[in-house]
Amino acid sequence: MNRRGKIILSLLIFFFILHLAGVCFLGKKTLPPGDYFGYNNYALNILKDADWLRSANFTGSDREPIYPFFLAIIYFLFGKENFMAVYIVQALINMFIIFLIYRLALKIFDKKVALIALCWAGLYIFYVRFAACILRETMIYLFFIGFFNLFYSWLTNNRDNKKNTFFASLVFFLLVHADMRYLYLFPCIFVLFVFYHRIRRGLKNFFIFVLIVITLSIPWGIRNYRTYGSFVLISTFYFPPGATLMESKFRYLINLHPSIKSQDASYPTDEERQIIKQGLNPKNRSQSEIDAIKKDVFPVSTFWGRRLFWLKELWQPMRLVGTYHPFPSCKFFPSYSFTYNLTSMICYGFILPFAFIGTIILLSKRKKYVLFLLLPIFCHTLAHVAVASVIRYRIPIDSFLIILGAYGIRASSEFLITIKKRRA
Numbered sequence: 001m002n003r004r005g006k007i008i009l010s011l012l013i014f015f016f017i018l019h020l021a022g023v024c025f026l027g028k029k030t031l032p033p034g035d036y037f038g039y040n041n042y043a044l045n046i047l048k049d050a051d052w053l054r055s056a057n058f059t060g061s062d063r064e065p066i067y068p069f070f071l072a073i074i075y076f077l078f079g080k081e082n083f084m085a086v087y088i089v090q091a092l093i094n095m096f097i098i099f100l101i102y103r104l105a106l107k108i109f110d111k112k113v114a115l116i117a118l119c120w121a122g123l124y125i126f127y128v129r130f131a132a133c134i135l136r137e138t139m140i141y142l143f144f145i146g147f148f149n150l151f152y153s154w155l156t157n158n159r160d161n162k163k164n165t166f167f168a169s170l171v172f173f174l175l176v177h178a179d180m181r182y183l184y185l186f187p188c189i190f191v192l193f194v195f196y197h198r199i200r201r202g203l204k205n206f207f208i209f210v211l212i213v214i215t216l217s218i219p220w221g222i223r224n225y226r227t228y229g230s231f232v233l234i235s236t237f238y239f240p241p242g243a244t245l246m247e248s249k250f251r252y253l254i255n256l257h258p259s260i261k262s263q264d265a266s267y268p269t270d271e272e273r274q275i276i277k278q279g280l281n282p283k284n285r286s287q288s289e290i291d292a293i294k295k296d297v298f299p300v301s302t303f304w305g306r307r308l309f310w311l312k313e314l315w316q317p318m319r320l321v322g323t324y325h326p327f328p329s330c331k332f333f334p335s336y337s338f339t340y341n342l343t344s345m346i347c348y349g350f351i352l353p354f355a356f357i358g359t360i361i362l363l364s365k366r367k368k369y370v371l372f373l374l375l376p377i378f379c380h381t382l383a384h385v386a387v388a389s390v391i392r393y394r395i396p397i398d399s400f401l402i403i404l405g406a407y408g409i410r411a412s413s414e415f416l417i418t419i420k421k422r423r424a
Helices: 003-026 037-049 066-078 083-108 109-124 124-133 137-156 162-177 180-228 249-255 270-277 289-296 305-317 338-349 351-365 370-387 391-423
Strands: none
Touching: 003 083, 003 109, 003 124, 037 066, 037 370, 066 083, 066 162, 066 305, 083 109, 083 124, 083 137, 083 370, 109 391, 124 137, 124 338, 124 391, 137 162, 137 180, 137 370, 137 391, 180 370, 249 391, 270 289, 305 370, 305 391, 338 351, 351 370, 351 391, 370 391
């Protein structure tokens, strides 16, 4: 191992220790209801017996299978519901994520940019935060950046490499079976194939890619057909068996109703608002929600208003005031804590202007790889703004922002050095 390799290894070991300390400090010892409980219960059913292959009559069965499989392996090795073991393994996975960010930056740019990207990713608080949760996020970050590493090698190779072809398809298969929303990447992948390989070769490689992904998906598809009695696309979370588009969760995409009439919605009625302003709290709402109601904070009710709200929610570095999430969430979310806002601004907010600078410079230079970096960011944003979004849905593309930001930092520093030399 050369000197540079030793430096990279030393940094990765340092960041692992840092992330390990972070997950031990932040890790939760109990499972609140929601996503956490579903994944955990799915994993427990996998370990219980083989009934989960034939029946979906358990909580969490509507979720994609990869993350429950991962939890089941950890539970098998270290004990059922050993959450700290999960956090530690996810901290280790973070090191692969950081290294893959470094590798992609090195493939696209140079050693300086790659080193900046590695250091920034190593200190990125969101990777630590979600490694300390029973959530699929860490797995998604790994598959997302892993796929684009292999995909870039495939695109830039003059000859089609069978290893890149298979492993890129395999990692994408794992990604969509961890979270089927990433099927939205198919149009992005198609455009990049055609852009890099021209129409004929691009179409051929895209067809091969899709064919491998479908082939890998057949066993799980057979399991779903036997379990539900009809075709199910990966999981029932978005598409229940036999559901049409209007009957699925994607109906939110084309919802045009100006407001929600559901009794389950947590929005306060006009009558309740008036009662709260009189000093009462009939539904025992939190103090932060009471304060927001008194300030007449209303949920966004128009179709395009919701789109703009989700765009802001996806990309904002801080939330200083509580707000209602519009349909389909229908929930009140308080402001972030001072610590959260501060760390978010340092890790994410600070990299944004440099990512913007890097993007402008690359666009002016008309570099071919600009489309590779920007198209996934655009498609990811569009897909989540169309339906609904929260900050954790943005973080997979933060790896691209870190790489662009690292390039922007290097370009800005070189510009300042040049000006200083001219003045000297």
